[in-house]
Amino acid sequence: MMNFPQLPPSKPTRPESEQLHEEVWRPDWQCFCCQDTGIVNPHLARLVISDYVWERDRLPICQAPKCGKSSRWLRLGNNNLDMRFISTICQQLDMYNRENWRLTVERKVFDLQALVQKRSMSGILDRTFNDNREIQQRKAEIEAITSEQWMAMAHAYRGEDDEA
Numbered sequence: 001m002m003n004f005p006q007l008p009p010s011k012p013t014r015p016e017s018e019q020l021h022e023e024v025w026r027p028d029w030q031c032f033c034c035q036d037t038g039i040v041n042p043h044l045a046r047l048v049i050s051d052y053v054w055e056r057d058r059l060p061i062c063q064a065p066k067c068g069k070s071s072r073w074l075r076l077g078n079n080n081l082d083m084r085f086i087s088t089i090c091q092q093l094d095m096y097n098r099e100n101w102r103l104t105v106e107r108k109v110f111d112l113q114a115l116v117q118k119r120s121m122s123g124i125l126d127r128t129f130n131d132n133r134e135i136q137q138r139k140a141e142i143e144a145i146t147s148e149q150w151m152a153m154a155h156a157y158r159g160e161d162d163e164a
């Protein structure tokens, strides 16, 4: 058993307004077909080859028009590569994956906003509850004052008045 040194998470500091959006991780890939690896994302490849198996099949090379990431794989030779994912297929997969990610990020930001709203709402409720409790407490204190105490207080007031 190895004991690795333990480090706390290192979070980038950002202005508060951006924090909510920045808490949600969003990919910054140039190519959403291969996610900048040069190999078509296996989940996407399966949309085109329904029984595609990553471990068994040739590597589907990304041929999206603006993606140059596949060059490093080309030297593996044709027997290892599946070149059938032509540019129009990769473009389609790129669009599909891009849209999926857009929706995922939107949903996550929405969920976070709802959570933050819920938290601040419960904060308001707590405050009102406490305010009400304080009013009730004050009223109970006043009600607890006996008539003798009232008389004494009235007397003291009058006495002060006499002295003045």
Ligand SMILES: [Zn+2]
Residues within 6 Å of the ligand: 031, 032, 033, 034, 035, 036, 037, 038, 062, 063, 064, 067, 068, 069
């Ligand atoms: Zn690509």
